[in-house]
Amino acid sequence: MWAELLPMGRSSASGGYRRFAWTGVDLECRAWFKAQAEARGLAYEVDRNGNQWAWLGDPAAGDAVVTGSHLDSVPDGGAFDGPLGVVSSFAALDELRARRVAFTKPLAVVNFGDEEGARFGLACVGSRLTAGRLSVEDAHKLTDGDGTSLPRAMETAGYDPDAIGADPERLSRIGAFVELHVEQGRALDLSGDRVGIASAIWPHGRWRFDFRGEANHAGTTRLVDRRDPMLSYAETVLAARREAELAGAVATFGKIAVEPNGVNAIPSLVRGWLDSRAEDQDSLDRVVDGIERAAREYAAAHGIDLDVVRESFTPVVEFDHALRDELARILGKQTDITVPVLGTGAGHDAGILSGSIPTAMLFVRNPTGVSHSPAEFATEDDCVAGVIALADVLEGLACS
The missing domain is CATH 3.30.70.360 (Alpha-Beta Plaits)
Incomplete structure (x- = not known):
């Protein structure tokens, strides 16, 4: 999966990525997500705000456990910010199937659209719309540097801009959302831990x-x-x-x-x-x-x-304490070690959704702390550790 994504939107000059919302490269990434869902026999859908979902089980059953992140990038961004969470989500599902676990709740992988805000200047547009934290009127006013409006860009990409808006019914069916992300800082590198749990997002x-x-x-x-x-x-x-x-x-x-x-x-x-x-x-x-x-x-x-x-x-986002503590309990039980809990100055879809549903985050060690740059990096061993940690968490939440 990682090898398939790497060339999409990569600049030969800088080595960084330019995966901007509703562009041809974005559509290429979205096609990749759909192919991953279909290859696993998951039910694929796109919601009213252009976010992609891949479902295992009946979404209408409620109390679903959702994981995922985003595939878009900042200008000349790195390969890991966003995509690591999406790739790890599919890989964690593969791991759970290899374990032959019995799912007792619906499980979904999601790709939220326009998380970075690189094109229209507002971060987390897909999740903001879904949570009702961005009005339809304000969304329609967003324009890119060339003067192209968000509705026009969506329409050109084959999506209906008149359908966007708050989606409380969808959110009401989700019991927990866990987002895995490469750490954007060096806290884990300094502590010597491969995986951490987020405590809060700075205002x-x-x-x-x-x-x-x-x-x-x-x-x-x-x-x-x-x-x-x-x-x-x-x-x-x-x-x-x-x-x-x-x-x-x-x-x-x-x-x-x-x-x-x-x-x-x-x-x-x-x-x-x-x-x-x-x-x-x-x-x-x-x-x-x-x-x-x-x-x-x-x-x-x-x-x-x-x-x-x-x-x-x-504003400051305190992740759901009960869910955060449950992640710590699950990972502590599996690894018999204390998983560090750390704050972050970076915004995420999990932070936007935290006011509507219980959310939590896992961080994977970044040895240099560099992010939003072509130099962004995580080792393969640490990425695998993140997949196993995410699989353990999903098993604890969706298979209990």
């Missing part, structure tokens, strides 16, 4: 900073006469680093758009996107407030107009 959000100045000639305009928004933006980037360090948090300006974007032209607009995350809400508020305050001071000093828009936000 996090994305903010757009629009610095508006005045376009002019780069070679003839005196420095004192300039209204250059790039200066205010650059100072704000440095302020973000300072504020994050003070709060023990993280803050990143990782995306920028400049107009008119000419080498010999002073910009009229610099638009930067801030991603910030912290262990608790108060810390996150302090960081973002500090960054915005500094940005406004810099903008005023340079005669720049500034608009700050919060584009997305996810």
Whole structure:
């Protein structure tokens, strides 16, 4: 399975992946998922929001145990973020069948669409729609960098954009969702453990900073006469680093758009996107407030107009304690070791769904901690350990 997925959407130049929602590469990945489901005799379906499901047993029976992740990527992302969870889910099912276990609950593998938000700027669109945390109206307003709307992209890919929306009936049939993911950090590497259990997801959000100045000639305009928004933006980037360090948090300006974007032209607009995350809400508020305050001071000093828009936000997610403890009990019983429990600053579909159904996560060791990069990596032995851990968990939840 892994070998089949590897070439899909991979850039020959960077070695990273560009698997963006509702593109040809995304459809190729979705076809792969359907083929895996059919090869195992699973009932395949696509829900109203474009998420793919592969069912063992009757979905209508209720109290189903679901596992899976996503197949899309960030720009030039790594091979493991998302796909490892989907591949491991199918592999865990194969392992359970090899054990000849008797399933007492329906089991499903899911591929949630547009988890990374690389194309339309909002993460976890598929799971947000399903959980009712993204309205149909707001979803229809989403556009990509080329101006293509989400409904148009879905329609072009052969899906019905008029069908999207909250799906409480589907969620009501799920008793637990367990997502396996490569760790995006080095906690497991530092502790020497192959597999961990997630405790919580840090609160996090994305903010757009629009610095508006005045376009002019780069070679003839005196420095004192300039209204250059790039200066205010650059100072704000440095302020973000300072504020994050003070709060023990993280803050990143990782995306920028400049107009008119000419080498010999002073910009009229610099638009930067801030991603910030912290262990608790108060810390996150302090960081973002500090960054915005500094940005406004810099903008005023340079005669720049500034608009700050919060584009997305996810509060702290505490995974279901009972389910988390059950995972620890199952894995401790199987391996006779204590499985570490750790928090994460990365968002996931499991976090979005946690307000609607019990969810939990397993992490697989990442020896470098690098993620959202072509250098993202996990060893084969650790990946196999993750499959066995997931199989043990699914057996404990769906076969008891």
